[in-house]
Amino acid sequence: MLDVKELHLLRAGQVWRYNFQVPRGTGLALMGQSGAGKTSLLECLGGFLPAQSGQILLDSVPIHGLPPEQRPTSTLFQDHNLFEHLTVAQNLALGFQQGKPSPAQWARLQAACEVLDVVSYWSRLPSALSGGQRQRVALIRTVLREQPVILLDEPFSALDDGSRERAGAWVQDEIRRARKVLVFVTHQQADAERWAEQVVEVTT
Numbered sequence: 001m002l003d004v005k006e007l008h009l010l011r012a013g014q015v016w017r018y019n020f021q022v023p024r025g026t027g028l029a030l031m032g033q034s035g036a037g038k039t040s041l042l043e044c045l046g047g048f049l050p051a052q053s054g055q056i057l058l059d060s061v062p063i064h065g066l067p068p069e070q071r072p073t074s075t076l077f078q079d080h081n082l083f084e085h086l087t088v089a090q091n092l093a094l095g096f097q098q099g100k101p102s103p104a105q106w107a108r109l110q111a112a113c114e115v116l117d118v119v120s121y122w123s124r125l126p127s128a129l130s131g132g133q134r135q136r137v138a139l140i141r142t143v144l145r146e147q148p149v150i151l152l153d154e155p156f157s158a159l160d161d162g163s164r165e166r167a168g169a170w171v172q173d174e175i176r177r178a179r180k181v182l183v184f185v186t187h188q189q190a191d192a193e194r195w196a197e198q199v200v201e202v203t204t
């Protein structure tokens with residue numbers, strides 16, 4: 001269970017307070033207008049933006065004092081953070097310990113690439129991919145890393161309806177299968193209804 005207690009954020013003169021719980025195997029969607037503070041909350045959960053006060057616990061263990069690289073979180077930012085000089089396969093491997101996924105992890109990566117239709121791009125550089133292909137590669141890496149808390153900032157924004165449906169269903173299956181916690185930002189009410197058990201409306 002991810003437990004956010006009296007979390008108090010301050011940025012650009014705006015103040016937010018959050019209290020919510022996300023059980024393992026489930027998802028929470030963050031919705032709200034542009035500039036409302038959705039990305040700021042994800043950054044705080046991932047350790048990139050310090051909170052003024054409050055607590056973030058995973059399975060009752062406080063994680064709010066940890067730096068980003070030690071948090072049990074895996075984050076997909078809006079710019080997809082792919083390494084441009086590495087192939088798709090190398091980018092996927094980077095998410096794992098010392099860039100070396102185990103055979104079981106490779107099998108899962110490969111299966112995900114088939115489901116999300118990026119298997120034929122393994123040896124390409126990111127610069128040779130479309131926006132939607134880049135987004136799917138980054139999504140696969142973020143969701144399949146070992147960290148149990150998955151933070152996704154508008155993960156389906158570059159996808160057409162068919163890809164969006166497949167990607168959303170795949171993320172939900174993975175979260176349930178691996179008993180992870182999902183927090184994702186979306187502007188689409190339908191995404192929240194289909195793939196999240198809870199919705200938090202972010203306002204200042």
Ligand SMILES: Nc1ncnc2c1ncn2[C@@H]1O[C@H](COP(=O)(O)OP(=O)(O)OP(=O)(O)O)[C@@H](O)[C@H]1O
Binds near residue numbers: 035037202
């Ligand atoms: N790095 C930053 N430094 C200072 N202020 C920032 C920074 N990033 C965002 N802000 C400000 O914080 C507020 C919340 O922005 P945030 O990006 O969290 O909103 P959002 O809901 O994710 O928006 P969008 O839907 O457009 O992505 C805005 O007023 C924004 O200008």
